[in-house]
Amino acid sequence: MTAAVEPSPGLGYLLGDTTVVRLRPRFEGSNIGTWIGFKHINYLVEEAVLVHFDRAGWPSRRLYAEHGLACEFTGMDTRILHALHLDDQVEAEIAPARFRGERGDALTFKVTLRVDRDGAALKAATSKVRLSLRADPAAAPGVPAAFRPFTVARLGEELPPVADPAPEYTAAAERVLASGGDETAVLAALTAGRNAHAWKWNISYPYCHFTERLQLSGYLRLMEEAKDRFVRDRGISIKTLLDERKWIPACPASRVRIVDEALMEEDLYTVYAVELVFKDLTYTSRMDNYVHRDGRLRLVQSGTITHGYAEITGRGDWGLVPFDQRVLDALNGTGRDTGNA
Incomplete structure (x- = not known):
């Protein structure tokens, strides 16, 4: 069993490093033949970003259970370049991006999905993703200082x-x-x-x-x-x-x-x-x-x-x-x- 990653006091890895992970499309998303539908490609993007949080030591469960922060995807802009199929081994690269909202920097990432076709790695999809950390008033208090710029009381309030x-x-x-x-x-x-x-x-x-x-x-x-x-x-x-x-x-x-x-x-x-x-x-x-x-x-x-x-x-x-x-x-x-x- 892999040991849990201890959270760092800052956000160095989360906002500064790139994660690469191998994922597979879900069986349920194979709508026609073995082709994977657009929403399940977006699900891969979502899963990839959550893995990045986990690698940084801040998995979504810990954020919510310990700090009352719900990790909410609030924006996803995806371009699909090549079809994905059932059982594809997809390489996902997650890189932090910069985005300025009314309250400052937002949690944003660029995700690239690649798939092997005839021995060549093809770029299958790219996505720009935005997240907010939505504070739960009924959960435990104590938002880490590093997360306060990204914490909202209501989704959508950080943007015009x-x-x-x-x-x-x-x-x-x-x-x-x-x-x-x-x-x-x-x-x-x-x-x-x-x-x-x-x-x-x-x-x-x-x-x-x-x-x-x-x-x-x-x-x-x-x-x-x-x-x-x-x-x-x-x-x-x-x-x-x-x-x-x-x-x-x-x-x-x-x-x-x-x-x-x-x-x-x-x-x-x-x-x-x-x-x-x-x-x-x-x-x-x-x-x-x-x-x-x-x-x-x-x-x-x-x-x-x-x-x-x-x-x-x-x-x-x-x-x-x-x-x-x-x-x-x-x-x-x-x-x-x-x-x-």
């Missing part, structure tokens, strides 16, 4: 406020809520005239951690579900294109940022809107989440994801394909009313 990307739609939905409108009317207000799909759900505990907060990996799951709901609503569901053409979604980029806290059993409104269709190759969508709190719809998360399509040509082979007119029309909302209604 993020503007609502669609304030006119949010305001319309709030008026519907104030007048006693039902869920259908609120969703219609959030999407009317937009190339968007929205739904409401009540935050359940499997999406939460540190007892009550919706975690970043939960938003990644929501982002995947939002894509699934959108294309199904447009008549080109993932199963439909798989059956008809052997097409699967391919994701080269995703970005998620937590703006504010969302709590277990709060009502959450998820809005997924296509912002840009680039030629006939990729399209970028925005996902924003709002909680209904104190009569308002408060933005708690904002992010984007880019998708294309790949055609499966064998159990281990695929290739990117251009959109045809049917898919372009569906993504652009051409010839139909946009929005949920």
Whole structure:
């Protein structure tokens, strides 16, 4: 058994050194054939950063149990360059980065994932990651001095406020809520005239951690579900294109940022809107989440994801394909009313 690393009084290793670790994608993340989906690539990034904390002598369990600091991923901007497969041995390199927020330096890291292909190490993905140490008032006091610049009482407070990307739609939905409108009317207000799909759900505990907060990996799951709901609503569901053409979604980029806290059993409104269709190759969508709190719809998360399509040509082979007119029309909302209604 490897001896536990004793924490140092400072943050020399955590903020100054690079960690390299070997990881494997999880079996559960193999969605189509043996390909690993985008959210599980982000899970590898998350796991790599947590290993870096452990190597520095500050594992997330110790931070929380001894000092009441919840290690919270609040931002992840990932670019996927090569596909990862089930059973791949992935080399993850975690290097501290510099980032200035309103309260000073934030805990930020650059993560590079590499995989061996035919004897060559290929860069499979890169990610910029931001974390906050969220103080738990019910936990033991005594935040180490070195961590105080990175400690927050509420997620999102260390950065300038993020503007609502669609304030006119949010305001319309709030008026519907104030007048006693039902869920259908609120969703219609959030999407009317937009190339968007929205739904409401009540935050359940499997999406939460540190007892009550919706975690970043939960938003990644929501982002995947939002894509699934959108294309199904447009008549080109993932199963439909798989059956008809052997097409699967391919994701080269995703970005998620937590703006504010969302709590277990709060009502959450998820809005997924296509912002840009680039030629006939990729399209970028925005996902924003709002909680209904104190009569308002408060933005708690904002992010984007880019998708294309790949055609499966064998159990281990695929290739990117251009959109045809049917898919372009569906993504652009051409010839139909946009929005949920």
